[in-house]
Amino acid sequence: MEDIQSQSDLYRSSSSSASSPTSRVPSSHFFYVRKPGSLTQPISFEDSPEWEDTDDADVRMDEEANIGGGGDSINDATATPISPSLSKINSGSMTSPPVVPEGGGGNAVRKIAGASITWKDLTVTMKGKRRYSDKVVKSSNGYALPGTMTVIMGPAKSGKSTLLRALAGRLPPSAKMYGDVFVNGSKSHMPYGSYGYVERETQLIGSLTVREFLYYSALLQLPGFLCQKSSVVEDAIQAMSLSDYANKLIGGGDCYMKGLRSGERRRVSIARELVMRPHILFIDEPLYHLDSVSTLLMMVTLKKLASMGCTLVFTIYQSSTEVFGLFDRICLLSNGNTLFFGETLACLQHFSNAGFPCPIMQSPSDHFLRAINTDFDRIIAMCKNWQVRTPTTENIALCRPSQIIFRPCSKKY
Numbered sequence: 001m002e003d004i005q006s007q008s009d010l011y012r013s014s015s016s017s018a019s020s021p022t023s024r025v026p027s028s029h030f031f032y033v034r035k036p037g038s039l040t041q042p043i044s045f046e047d048s049p050e051w052e053d054t055d056d057a058d059v060r061m062d063e064e065a066n067i068g069g070g071g072d073s074i075n076d077a078t079a080t081p082i083s084p085s086l087s088k089i090n091s092g093s094m095t096s097p098p099v100v101p102e103g104g105g106g107n108a109v110r111k112i113a114g115a116s117i118t119w120k121d122l123t124v125t126m127k128g129k130r131r132y133s134d135k136v137v138k139s140s141n142g143y144a145l146p147g148t149m150t151v152i153m154g155p156a157k158s159g160k161s162t163l164l165r166a167l168a169g170r171l172p173p174s175a176k177m178y179g180d181v182f183v184n185g186s187k188s189h190m191p192y193g194s195y196g197y198v199e200r201e202t203q204l205i206g207s208l209t210v211r212e213f214l215y216y217s218a219l220l221q222l223p224g225f226l227c228q229k230s231s232v233v234e235d236a237i238q239a240m241s242l243s244d245y246a247n248k249l250i251g252g253g254d255c256y257m258k259g260l261r262s263g264e265r266r267r268v269s270i271a272r273e274l275v276m277r278p279h280i281l282f283i284d285e286p287l288y289h290l291d292s293v294s295t296l297l298m299m300v301t302l303k304k305l306a307s308m309g310c311t312l313v314f315t316i317y318q319s320s321t322e323v324f325g326l327f328d329r330i331c332l333l334s335n336g337n338t339l340f341f342g343e344t345l346a347c348l349q350h351f352s353n354a355g356f357p358c359p360i361m362q363s364p365s366d367h368f369l370r371a372i373n374t375d376f377d378r379i380i381a382m383c384k385n386w387q388v389r390t391p392t393t394e395n396i397a398l399c400r401p402s403q404i405i406f407r408p409c410s411k412k413y
């Protein structure tokens with residue numbers, strides 16, 4: 001937490017000036033795609049050491065009990081249901097989550113085996129009604145390393161989600177992809193379980209508690225010999241700072257119960273992917289529909305997750321200065337073009353060198369979007385015309401007298 005704070009402070013102190021220290025920003029980081037890491041082996045679901053370091057004895061005992069006709073060991077362990085909804089489920093054939101002592105299952109920080117991902121000359125086209133459309137992503141280059149947060153940022157419809165889907169190998173059938181994506185230096189496809197992908201809007205089961213939901217997700221997603229490990233659920237709860245909500249109903253949606261707020265719901269949907277202990281986690285707009293406090297909590301939580309070793313790649317529309325300071329690398333898109341890829345501090349320097357220094361007291365992400373998005377100029381021109389046409393008391397202060405009285409605007413919008 002102190003590390004995160006200090007990184008954010010470091011960033012703020014440098015971002016308040018247009019001329020960020022060049023000594024900290026090697027120019028070689030601009031548009032530079034290096035083959036990351038020394039790892040050259042493709043990743044797989046089972047090769048993560050994390051699966052080995054958990055207590056296998058628990059699982060063996062459970063299996064023995066089952067073989068010996070001892071019934072469902074998890075059900076036995078939870079003779080007292082931990083929530084009202086559980087009792088309903090227990091009347092069926094479903095198992096219930098293991099009881100966890102108050103405060104979670106221990107505070108040991110578990111390392112996650114991240115993987116590096118590199119994309120080179122990545123181009124994506126989408127098929128329209130008749131033919132393939134213009135390129136949605138054009139010759140994009142970049143990389144993401146274990147233990148870091150890489151953000152894909154840009155205006156609306158700039159191709160952020162498409163690039164993220166292309167990296168995760170989740171493009172729709174109507175898309176065509178050109179170029180290369182390397183995972184740990186290898187061109188092989190990412191196997192099931194080695195990565196997680198969180199959609200912009202996800203469906204949760206409102207009638208379950210957070211712990212139940214994650215436990216049943218684990219049962220559905222993980223192979224049999226792994227899914228009984230309660231530690232995967234507890235680790236996911238801990239990693240997404242959900243310990244205080246673990247026994248609360250998710251609510252909302254179709255179940256007409258007041259439940260978690262949007263920030264917590266979003267973290268639950270990320271935790272659902274974490275039960276797989278993915279090497280790489282892709283998130284489409286983690287800050288979608290979140291207020292500023294939830295935004296900061298989400299980003300600090302993701303930073304903590306990255307510091308455990310996971311490789312995080314996500315899209316974002318814009319961010320505050322505090323949040324921007326937490327990113328490690330930024331891929332700035334506009335109309336499918338990668339305008340910048342590199343470290344966040346280098347991005348400031350890049351724009352400054354290009355004649356667009358970030359003004360003092362302005363959020364860097366706002367500044368970048370303002371600089372690359374021509375829609376802003378159109379809107380500002382429109383506002384000026386509007387001020388001229390409707391001289392209110394506030395507008396009078398902004399306009400010259402000649403503009404107010406003698407210049408009728410003939411243009412219609």
Ligand SMILES: Nc1ncnc2c1ncn2[C@@H]1O[C@H](COP(=O)(O)OP(=O)(O)OP(=O)(O)O)[C@@H](O)[C@H]1O
Binds near residue numbers: 127160174317
């Ligand atoms: N399945 C699809 N079929 C056809 N066109 C698509 C498809 N998905 C995306 N596009 C087009 O690709 C372009 C980029 O869309 P994309 O969703 O990647 O942008 P984005 O930056 O994530 O935008 P936003 O943040 O507003 O969702 C848009 O013009 C969109 O219409």
